[in-house]
Amino acid sequence: xxxxxxxxxxxxxxxxxxxxxxxxxxxxxxxxxxxxxxxxxxxxxxxxxxxxxxxxxxxxxxxxxxxxxxxxxxxxxxxxxxxxxxxxxxxxxxxxxxxxxxxxxxxxxxxxxxxxxxxxx
Amino acid sequence: xxxxxxxxxxxxxxxxxxxxxxxxxxxxxxxxxxxxxxxxxxxxxxxxxxxxxxxxxxxxxxxxxxxxxxxxxxxxxxxxxxxxxxxxxxxxxxxxxxxxxxxxxxxxxxxxxxxxxxxxx
Numbered sequence: 001x002x003x004x005x006x007x008x009x010x011x012x013x014x015x016x017x018x019x020x021x022x023x024x025x026x027x028x029x030x031x032x033x034x035x036x037x038x039x040x041x042x043x044x045x046x047x048x049x050x051x052x053x054x055x056x057x058x059x060x061x062x063x064x065x066x067x068x069x070x071x072x073x074x075x076x077x078x079x080x081x082x083x084x085x086x087x088x089x090x091x092x093x094x095x096x097x098x099x100x101x102x103x104x105x106x107x108x109x110x111x112x113x114x115x116x117x118x119x120x121x
Numbered sequence: 122x123x124x125x126x127x128x129x130x131x132x133x134x135x136x137x138x139x140x141x142x143x144x145x146x147x148x149x150x151x152x153x154x155x156x157x158x159x160x161x162x163x164x165x166x167x168x169x170x171x172x173x174x175x176x177x178x179x180x181x182x183x184x185x186x187x188x189x190x191x192x193x194x195x196x197x198x199x200x201x202x203x204x205x206x207x208x209x210x211x212x213x214x215x216x217x218x219x220x221x222x223x224x225x226x227x228x229x230x231x232x233x234x235x236x237x238x239x240x241x242x
Binding site: 003004005007008009010014016018019048050051081105106107110 | 124125126128129130131135137139140169171172202226227228231
């Protein structure tokens, strides 16, 4: 079960990260996600990290990579559910999330994605 | 990260099971879910098991337990994303899912829940 499942909610993809991410599983996720956005024509990606307690620079960069990847398929990315301790770590590490938008929870993230999609049309 | 996160999509709760479930994490999930349905007043629960490769009778019973639990809070339960091998195992083990409805994927599961909610009103 090392593969992180990618769920579909309408034309939005949902990735809920629950396991400690190894470098390899991050790469696999990025490939799976590119494949899935391309095959479904999804308009947005929500990455839920409410279960993530620890981040390092590799994971920090993953968000930016996924956002750049999604952008190439004309999809937006929102990271939701960040714990306060994770936010503090990201700031302390000096990591910016690049193009990645954030939202407090899944519901708000989906609202942002729908808004962005509507604005683009 | 042993706790399985419970996400909210509108008034539907989403549980995506990605880790091998130990008996203790199943019990914790049930408690967390009861707590969350009660605090949010959710109308339905979707359990995504697309990442689950192996089930035993304990996990089989978990679905029925969660469904009974949800019912007490006037919420419905749908299990989505079952792999063919898992379905075969459940049948071979002689396990029924009780009151639990199933759907092919998250989207269809949410459609079922919305339909049930509309029918009850």
